[in-house]
Amino acid sequence: MKASSFGYARPESLAEALELLARHGERAKLLAGGQSLIPSLNLRLSSPALLIDLGNLSELEGIALQGKDLRIGALTRHRAIERSPVVAAHAPLLAQAAPHIAHVAIRNRGTFGGSLAMSDPAAEWPACCLALGASIVVASARGERRVQAERFFKALYATDLAPDEILVAAEIPAAAADSRSVFLELARRRGDYAIVGVAAQARRSKGRLQDVRLAFLGVAAVPLLARRAMAALEGGPCDAAAIAAAERALGDELEPMADLYHSAATKLHLARVLAGRALAALAA
Amino acid sequence: MNERVAPERLAPEPRAEERKAPPAQTAATGYIGASVPRANAKRLLEGRGCYVDDLKLPRLAHVVFFRSPHAHARIRKLDLSRARTQPGVLAAFDGRAIAEYCSPWVGVLGHLKGIKSPPQHAVAIERACSQGEAVAAIVAETRAQAEDALQHVEAEWEELPAVTGMEEALAGRTVIHPELGDNICFRRELATEGVEQAFAAADLVVEETFGFGRHTGVTLEGRSILADYNAAEHSLTVYQATQAPHMMQDIFSRHLGIPEANVRVICKDVGGSFGIKVHVYPDEMATAAISVMLRRPVKFAADRLESFLTDIHAREHKAKVRLACTRDGRILAFDLDDLTAIGPYSVYPRTSGIEGNQVVNLTGGPYRHQEYRARLNVVFTNKNVTCQYRAVGHPVAVALTEGIVDVAAAKLGLDPAEFRRRNLIPDDAYPYTFPSGIKFEKLSHHQCLDKLLALMDYAGLRAEQAQLRTRGVYRGIGLAAMIEVTNPSPAFYGVGGARISAQDGATVRLEPSGMVTCLSSVTEQGQGTDGIFAQICATAVGVSVDQVRVITGDTGVTPYGGGTWASRGAGIGGEAVLQAGKALKSNILDLAAAVLGADKATLEVRDNAVCDKATGESKLPLAEVGRIGYFRPDTLPLKFQAELSATRHYTPREYAFTFTNGIQASLVEVDTDTGFVRLLKHWCVEDCGTVINPLLVDEQIRGGIVQGIGAAMLEECLYSAEGQLLNGSLADYLVPMTGDVPDIEVAHVCTPTRQSELGAKGVGEAGTAGAPGAVMNAINDALAPLGARVTDQPFTPERILKALKKV
Structure with missing residues (x-):
């Protein structure tokens, strides 16, 4: 398919870009790297009147x-x-x-x-x-x-x-000296959109985790902080029991939507597997 | 290790070593068996390929299609008037308008007894029977303008009940085409006399049901056609991405009412086919009709969304298979019940009955049991049509055969390799007739098995597997023996009344410069046909390969023939090239004998020159033969007429098909927490007879295996219950990418066919045939200690987790 026709502007400064955007509002789309926008134009999923190319900023x-x-x-x-x-x-x-x-x-x-x-x-x-x-x-x-x-x-x-x-x-x-982080995701093929993924960070000292942050992708309409799982781990030792408690807690707070290939139940299961692996890595 | 065994029948003897570059001088041994780089690879890599969509003709118009959004619906209203007034729009047509120029077709063949299908129009009239079926065509100065105008087509639909499930279609409570009486397109049953008794007397009977997802062959270049009607001549030139230009010439001629001689089909570069581009597509027929209607060139190029919706799909099967055997592991009988769904029409002209028919022909194929029963139901549904895609039926037959063989071996406590060894048809049992009626000329199952087990270090892998299991690492080893239909005779289509040629022709011509031109009716899709024809031609004539130019894909230029399908190009087209090349050499020697006053029997063509056969002394360069033959025939004896071109044709007729055989193995590791499978390694040992170009043969095998891996692991056209395709893009329909593919080791056993001098059998589909079964067996071998099995392809993480009862 071919994109429907659109106007094009390539502002030289942020101020100019903001001025264009203020003028055209929702009829305009901002073009940055174009890795999602250009395909959506070609699929006619998006047909803006004006493309504001930010490439010069x-x-x-x-x-x-x-x-x-x-x-x-x-x-x-x-x-x-x-x-x-x-x-x-x-x-x-x-x-x-x-x-x-x-x-x-x-x-x-x-x-x-x-x-x-x-x-x-x-x-x-x-x-x-x-x-x-x-x-x-x-x-x-x-x-x-x-x-x-x-x-x-x-x-x-x-x-x-x-x-x-x-x-x-x-x-x-910026990460603290005792900060640890791990990022894991599962995709059918390398580089595909993730089925489920987890971004995890915590400070670890004396075998205990503090400021635990577990953010999931692919399990809801937006990225999600797993607050109950985080609470299950906060300040305590990251042992098998704590990891199991965190995995259990995910069942109460993640409500994944099924995708083409995976049911909600499968996605929740996979989120738990990833959480377990991420926490084991944080604790290691 | 890519070992080759010298072909026995071809003289001169093949070279053993591979070549890095075409040598300036050909050795007396020729190029058969050498990995000569193909001439078109560099051109394609440099971006100088020319595909249909690259062509621009004066007054070129572009057509796009308004397609049904529903799986089954009656057209209540179709108003094209607003679309016609949009900028750049030249015309808009509905099905009735197109039908005045293009007659409908029916996809049946006489040898598939009882097969039925309704007439199909280029653009649907009154009713759409699958999502994506074209119901109107918009023609404009540019593709973008035509797409803009599409949005102004006004249509009202009355949705009809959609039949999307195979069982539902078979039950027939809703009949898609009431005039046919039921939803059954084709039915076949066969049983040997003693099959009941064999099952009754067996020590062990095992049964399993296997599911095969609907998938498609994703070509790099989409379907495309540029039709150019010339009213002054009442002639039609069609540039088309097709595998079978002569078949299409005949079809355009008959359905558009233009004499065959006035239709010319030209294939420029074709960017992959895999069987997708060997069928008649309604939108392509409509494009040709519109060119006639508008008296100007018209182009249609399917975009990726249209490709997923309307390129033929394949392999939606549900098959129950039973195997009877003795206590000591001797297979007595197979029993198959296969159900497959093909969409609302049997595809023209090859029909959609062939895939199921192949499953019936081939199930149990490598083994020596004498009893067999099979039942096949091919049903209509309101999804996209299915038809022949690479390895037609084989991946289904191999997976269910090899799957049930593994079940039996496990029940008997026999190693899967040992169980196969006890049952594979012995290598000295040929010629052999299989219970389904197919005949094998000569196969080499046991040699292939032995070679495979050594190649993969089967015993070592089993030991490693056992050791890793103790650490909770679940690896599996899967085997899949296979047979493969290649080099089909007219028994495939011709006997059923299809005007599809099983023969191919080649013309080989000496040019005045001493170079050689080879014209073949087989086509080039990117697989390297042109390259191997240059090798065969150079060998046959006695010139170096860089002296040969190959021309294919033009009905106005090449001899008549079938084209590219069913692994036939090398075996059939190659033999025609060999014979034509030998005939030209003989003609060259006649001329040289006349010029030199020598006895023809003492002369030979070698290294681009006529030379003394005994001493090798060069007597007359071919450039001199060309000069005399074309410009100074006055110097030749009065009664001598130089004939510096020769045409030969070839059709295999002794056997309906020249079967090949082979065996594949897969090594996988299953993550039992996530259901993810890592493919660690894949092996294939196969026997395609004479290997013309080892590099191309091995890459055909590897490419085929990758498509088979796609079927086993990733690819499925997913439909909703209402018949809506859910994954019609490359983001959602997953094809294997390089990172997902393991190393693939290929080796060969070489049993040339004795039907031809070349001895080549086909190789293009063997990889696809065996890979899904091997991968399935490997996954099930890995899961065996956990009591889990998977039988529905593709083996998604969810299906594996369900088998493990983790979700």
Whole structure:
């Protein structure tokens, strides 16, 4: 299929992009890496009047440690995160997750901010941002604001972004010295959307886990923090009994939707298996 | 280890070593058995391929189709008037308008007794019988404009009950085509005389039901056609991605009412076929009809969504199989009950009865039991049509045969390899007639089994498996012996009345420069046919392979023939090339003898020159033969006429099919918590007779195995109960990717067919035939200690977890 016709603009600055967006609102779509938008245009699932290509906004690209936060610009490519020593040092969970995102060719083009704004329930970055307690930086002609990841992902493919706002960055608290993280996912083929995945981080000292964060992808319309499982582990030893309790707790808080190949029951089972493996890795 | 055994029948003897590049001079031994790189690979890699969609002709129009969103619905209203007024739109047609230019067809064949199917139109009239069936065509200056206009077609539908389940279709409470009386397209039953008695007398009878998911062959290039009608000549030139240009020439001629001689079908590069592109598709027929109607070139290229909806599907089967054997592990009989669903029409002209028929023919095929009973029901449903896809019926027959064989072996406490050894038809038992009636010329099951077990270190793997089980690692080893239909005679289609040629022809021509042109009726789909024909031609004539140019895929140019299907290109087309090349050589020697005043019997063509047979001394370069033959025939004796081209044809007739055989093995590891299966290794030993190009043969086997792995692990066209395709994109329909495929080791036993001088049997489908059964048996071997079994392909994590009772 061919895309239906659309207008095209390639602003030179964020201000210009915001001005275009303020003018065209929901009739416009932002083009970042294009790895989801272009196929959806060609499938005529999306037919915007105007495409605003953010490709020239180098101000939105880059990874930097700012005080206690790691700031990742929205236009930073997946591949840059995967290969960044700064990310590996201060947000190792992202480095662990990156290789699971599609394939290298897609990681070379796709962007961090594009993935967050798209909010696919099976995508890796939204779950990582939840697990890491990131705040999402959004801008509009009205100014800039920060939204906690927990309040950013609202519903299936829906975020807290207003029609005139552009996601410009995420700020991620840098990992503590005693922090451990693990990212696991199951996909039928390497690079496919995950059936289920887990982004886990905790601080571990003297055999106990603190600040446990378990975020799941692929188990709901949005990435989900498993608060009951987290509570079952918080402050205690991460032994077989605690892991079993956490796995049990998942049954009360995850309500996965069946996909083409897996029933809700199978997805819950797989989420428990992954949780067990992730926790064992955190404790090891 | 890719071992080859020298073909016995072909002279000169083959080279043993592989070549990195085509040598400048051919050795007397020729190119048969050498891995010569094919000439078209570089062109394709450099992006200089030319596919139908690359073609642009003056006044080219583009057609798109308005397709039924329902599985079964009556068209209440179809208003194309708004679509006609959209920018760039040239015309819009419904089924009735197209039918005035394109007559309907019925997909039946005389030798499939009782097969029935209703007439099918290029564009449906009144009623759509599956989702995606075209009900209107929009023609515009560009594809994008045509798609824009599609959104202005106004249709009202009256939904009809959709029959989507096979059992439901068989029960026939709702009949899709009331005029046919029931939903049964084709039925076949056979039983040997002693089958009841064999089951009654058996020490052990085992039974299992196997399910096979509907899947399709995902070609890189989608179906595409560019039809160019020339009113001045009342002629039609069709550029088409097809495997069978002469078959299509005949069909365009008859259904569009244009004399056969005025229809020319040209295949430019074709980007993979796998059987998908050997059938008549309504939207392609409509495109040709519209070219006639509009008197201008019209193009249709299926996009990926249309491909999933309307490319033929295959293999939706549910088969119950029983096996009777003695206490000491001798198989006495097989009993098969197969049910398969084909969509609302039997596909034209090959019919959709062939796959089930093959399952009946082939089940139990490697073994020496004498008793067999089979029952087959082929039913209509309101899903997309199914038809012949790579290895037609074989993956089903092999998996259910090898699956039930493993069940019996386990019940008897026999090792699966040993159980097979006791039952495989002995290598000295040929010619042999199998209880289903098929005849084998000469097979090599035991040689293949022995070679496979050594290749994979079967004993070592069993020991490792036992040791790993003690640590909770569940590995499985699966075997699958197989037979394979190749080089079909007219018994496949021709006897049933289909105008599908089982013979192929080749013309080999010496050019004035001394180079050789070879024209063949077999087509190139990316598999390397052109390359092996160059090797055979060079060997037969006595020139180096870089001197040969091969032309295929043009009914206006090549001899008449069948094309590419049923693993026939090398064995049938290759023999025609060999014979034509030998005839040309003889003609060259006649000319040389006249020029040199020598006895023809003392001369030979070698290294691009006529030489003295005994000494090898070069006497007359072929460039000189060409120069004299074409430009200075005045210097030749008055009664001598140079004939520097020769045409030969070949059809196998002694056997209905030239069967090949082989055996595959799979090694897997099952994660019993997640149900995920890791394919660790795959082996195949097979016997395709003379191996012309070891590299291409091995890659055919590997590619085939990958498609078989797709069937076993990933691929399934999923439909809702209402008949809606749920996974019509490459994101949702999973094909194996390189990372999912294990290393595949290939080895050969070589038993050339004695029906031809070349001795080549087919090889294109063997990998696909055996792989699903081998993988299934490996998974079940891994699960055996846990008391779990899977029998429904594809083996998804969920199906494995269910078998393990974990979900």
